[in-house]
Amino acid sequence: MVQSVVALRSCSRFSMNNLVIRPDQRVTELLLKWGGGDKAALNELIPLVYDELRKLAASYLRRKAGAQTLQATALVHEAYVRLAGQSSISMENRAQFFGLAAKVMRDILVDHARKRLAAKRGGDQLRLSLTEAERFGHKPEVELVALDDALKVLASTNPQHSRVVELRFFGGLTIEETAQVMTLSHATTERYWSFARAWLRRELAA
Amino acid sequence: METPESMQQLEKLFHEAAGLGRQERADFMARVRDSNPDLVAELESLIAAHERPDGFIDSPVYETAAESIAKAQPALVAGQVVGHYQIIAPLGKGGMGEVYLASDTKLDRKVALKLLPVEFTNHKDLLRRFIQEAKAASSLNHPNIITIHEIGEIDSVHFIATEFIDGQTLKQRMKRARLKFADVLDVSIQVASTLEAAHAAGLVHRDIKPENIMQRPDGYVKVLDFGLAKLTEKSSQSKALDSEVGTMVRGHTKPGTVLGTVDYMSPEQARGQVLDQRTDVFSLGIVLYEMAAGRMPFAAATSVDALVSILEKEPPPLDEYAPEIPAEFQRIISKALRKDREERYQTIKDLLIDLKTLKEELSFTQKLERSKPPRSSAGLSTRRAATEAPTTIQDRVVAATADPSALKSVRHNRRLVPVAVVGLVLAGLAIAGAVLWQRKGSTPAISTPARTAQRTLSYWITVQKYRDGKPYQDPFRLRDDINFEKDYRIRLHITSAQSGRLYLLNEGPAGPDKTPAFNVLFPSETANNGSALLTENQQIQIPQQSWFQFDEQQGTEKIWLVWAAKDVPEMEAIKGFANSIDRGVVSSPGLRSPVNEFLKAHSTPSVTIERDDEKKDSLVRANGEILVHVIKLEHH
Numbered sequence: 147m148v149q150s151v152v153a154l155r156s157c158s159r160f161s162m163n164n165l166v167i168r169p170d171q172r173v174t175e176l177l178l179k180w181g182g183g184d185k186a187a188l189n190e191l192i193p194l195v196y197d198e199l200r201k202l203a204a205s206y207l208r209r210k211a212g213a214q215t216l217q218a219t220a221l222v223h224e225a226y227v228r229l230a231g232q233s234s235i236s237m238e239n240r241a242q243f244f245g246l247a248a249k250v251m252r253d254i255l256v257d258h259a260r261k262r263l264a265a266k267r268g269g270d271q272l273r274l275s276l277t278e279a280e281r282f283g284h285k286p287e288v289e290l291v292a293l294d295d296a297l298k299v300l301a302s303t304n305p306q307h308s309r310v311v312e313l314r315f316f317g318g319l320t321i322e323e324t325a326q327v328m329t330l331s332h333a334t335t336e337r338y339w340s341f342a343r344a345w346l347r348r349e350l351a352a
Numbered sequence: 353m354e355t356p357e358s359m360q361q362l363e364k365l366f367h368e369a370a371g372l373g374r375q376e377r378a379d380f381m382a383r384v385r386d387s388n389p390d391l392v393a394e395l396e397s398l399i400a401a402h403e404r405p406d407g408f409i410d411s412p413v414y415e416t417a418a419e420s421i422a423k424a425q426p427a428l429v430a431g432q433v434v435g436h437y438q439i440i441a442p443l444g445k446g447g448m449g450e451v452y453l454a455s456d457t458k459l460d461r462k463v464a465l466k467l468l469p470v471e472f473t474n475h476k477d478l479l480r481r482f483i484q485e486a487k488a489a490s491s492l493n494h495p496n497i498i499t500i501h502e503i504g505e506i507d508s509v510h511f512i513a514t515e516f517i518d519g520q521t522l523k524q525r526m527k528r529a530r531l532k533f534a535d536v537l538d539v540s541i542q543v544a545s546t547l548e549a550a551h552a553a554g555l556v557h558r559d560i561k562p563e564n565i566m567q568r569p570d571g572y573v574k575v576l577d578f579g580l581a582k583l584t585e586k587s588s589q590s591k592a593l594d595s596e597v598g599t600m601v602r603g604h605t606k607p608g609t610v611l612g613t614v615d616y617m618s619p620e621q622a623r624g625q626v627l628d629q630r631t632d633v634f635s636l637g638i639v640l641y642e643m644a645a646g647r648m649p650f651a652a653a654t655s656v657d658a659l660v661s662i663l664e665k666e667p668p669p670l671d672e673y674a675p676e677i678p679a680e681f682q683r684i685i686s687k688a689l690r691k692d693r694e695e696r697y698q699t700i701k702d703l704l705i706d707l708k709t710l711k712e713e714l715s716f717t718q719k720l721e722r723s724k725p726p727r728s729s730a731g732l733s734t735r736r737a738a739t740e741a742p743t744t745i746q747d748r749v750v751a752a753t754a755d756p757s758a759l760k761s762v763r764h765n766r767r768l769v770p771v772a773v774v775g776l777v778l779a780g781l782a783i784a785g786a787v788l789w790q791r792k793g794s795t796p797a798i799s800t801p802a803r804t805a806q807r808t809l810s811y812w813i814t815v816q817k818y819r820d821g822k823p824y825q826d827p828f829r830l831r832d833d834i835n836f837e838k839d840y841r842i843r844l845h846i847t848s849a850q851s852g853r854l855y856l857l858n859e860g861p862a863g864p865d866k867t868p869a870f871n872v873l874f875p876s877e878t879a880n881n882g883s884a885l886l887t888e889n890q891q892i893q894i895p896q897q898s899w900f901q902f903d904e905q906q907g908t909e910k911i912w913l914v915w916a917a918k919d920v921p922e923m924e925a926i927k928g929f930a931n932s933i934d935r936g937v938v939s940s941p942g943l944r945s946p947v948n949e950f951l952k953a954h955s956t957p958s959v960t961i962e963r964d965d966e967k968k969d970s971l972v973r974a975n976g977e978i979l980v981h982v983i984k985l986e987h988h
Contacts, residue, residue, distance in 0.1 A: 148818075155809045179427045251413070255413060265807075289408055291411070293409065297781070303355060303359045304356065304359055304363075311409065314410070315409055315412055315413060316413060316414065317412070318353050318412035318413075337363075337367055340367075340370070340402065341363045341366055341367065341398075343402070343409055343410070344366065344401045344402035345398060345401070346409055347401035347404060347409065348397050348398055348400075348401040351401065351404075
């Protein structure tokens, strides 16, 4: 059994105790507007979320001395706390924020992975008789791009399933949180997840 | 083709089947085969996938996410305020960060604001050294060195605000059109004299390239980014701290991404050796060649090929591309581009003197030409002047060589220049060696004179047997020789008694062409932050988080352990291959042969091996700077 490379969720949270939390009133407003059906609010929100994720990631990297790993979960939650804080935002808006952050994360990561793969050199491929099973953190580029492609295929017939995976994988949301974002029951979310996961595993293995 | 309807049906059957026990499921499948023959195969594959342990989808993206996001662009947009700077427009983006045109709202002036990439500023000591150097360069108050207004940190992003040069980089300029020779000479002299001033103050630029040379519309040249290369430098300088820090930071990067380009590196830089001012001589030589020829001397499709060229190949003669260039200029470039820095111009001042002399010669002949009556009614076209003047120079140089007094006047100055070069000779490789995997209990105690500190390394190997894609038996420590099979996995556990550098290579069974194929196992992008440096008594598991796996290729797998007090240049040159793209494969033949030679050269059986059967580990011991040990694993 190959040892799982992935750290437990509980270990991966990182605290931002050296940063002052100053919730952005603007984000709360925009989330409320967006929740109320204002599509333009989304266009304003995306760069804010993007920027926050970027800053957090940068700040995390700077302190990455220890063996901690950073998961999407931590990043998204921290971005939320920093942007929206504990303000009087409703659970629905909070869920919406996570949904949005998951989408932004997916965009950034997949885009980055595609670029890196494009930069991949051709060159003579040497035979490697002793290779590392999962050496470089699950070949992130290849797997991310393959997952993104497969998710798009899945979305063509099952948009809800695809979204569940986006939230779980790119947003790091729990089943419960995913259910909230999608306004589905816990059981349905779990069923969607388990089917989509099997379907994707099979696609990615092919 | 799947439709929402067929998927819905599939999902329904999937959940029903997933909830059943083994026997019930078989019955269920049989029923599906009757009722939905089209779906049964797909259902079976889905159930199989469902029962497979752990896919990467099961855990949210992690770690790499931070890096990707932090590197994602753009950081700033026009109008955005950063401290007391307001962004006006992005100016460009290089390996060393993004640059913006910004307005300093306090002093109401335009500045160039450079944001340093996060991965280079992680380390305080490195950052401090960079700041020190950048400030030192700026404080020279040299007209050709860009003035730094402020170095600081806003929102945990490090930035440098410098004077804004309203001009273009040499790179941009060369892209537009080939430079006239007079301009080539003019830019060369300005850059060389800038470097001379810097070198005199003990500052080495380390990253001279066309992107770092700017020219204003009035022709004035400014050299940028002094000290910045310090941030990425892998240094093996005597200061222990420096070298550790350098190695660590470099470890995060891959060949070709460190400084944006490796095309202007000197051979010693490519090898990761200690640098002195002669590295700038070489890099400037490349820039001179490129300006004159309109192409790079070591042009290559990939960074690795470029590195090989820099290390091994001679550039094509300049007159292939620029027949009009004076032979003297070709000579100057050739001397600047000597691979062995001992043969190169020893100081930039020597180079500068030759350039200036050439310029004087040129203007002298031009004056001479002008004083002559025009040959035709149309007079001399500039084109003619450009092509004719050099031939005259060539003649004069030949004449000068023949005339001892003339030669003296040209070379005199050079002799007086003190050769201020720090000669750092790597300590000799006192004892090194390799032994085969020993049978248990054998202790070939080979006594070695205790001249230098003894190096000891202990290790053991964990094996996980695999069959049909599944592990069987519990993982165990390798004790007896076993025959490895395809898919078997191993992992090494190493403890070093002293601090030093550890490199681990895999050499596969020799292929038909007999050239050894090397695969860098350690350090790597994901192991020890890419650094070969281990601290005293550090225990390390390689790979850190998974296993090495055997493929179907049979033969003897060698694992080379190289354990050294200092950086091993041959190893440093290839460790960058251990990234997610190259996956450890040393794909450049030019870099493989030095490695092979190094291993051979140190493969004398003078290390001691002790096997501890209780603990099932091996203690490898040697006296000296470098210890090379090979582990052979049989796979048949």
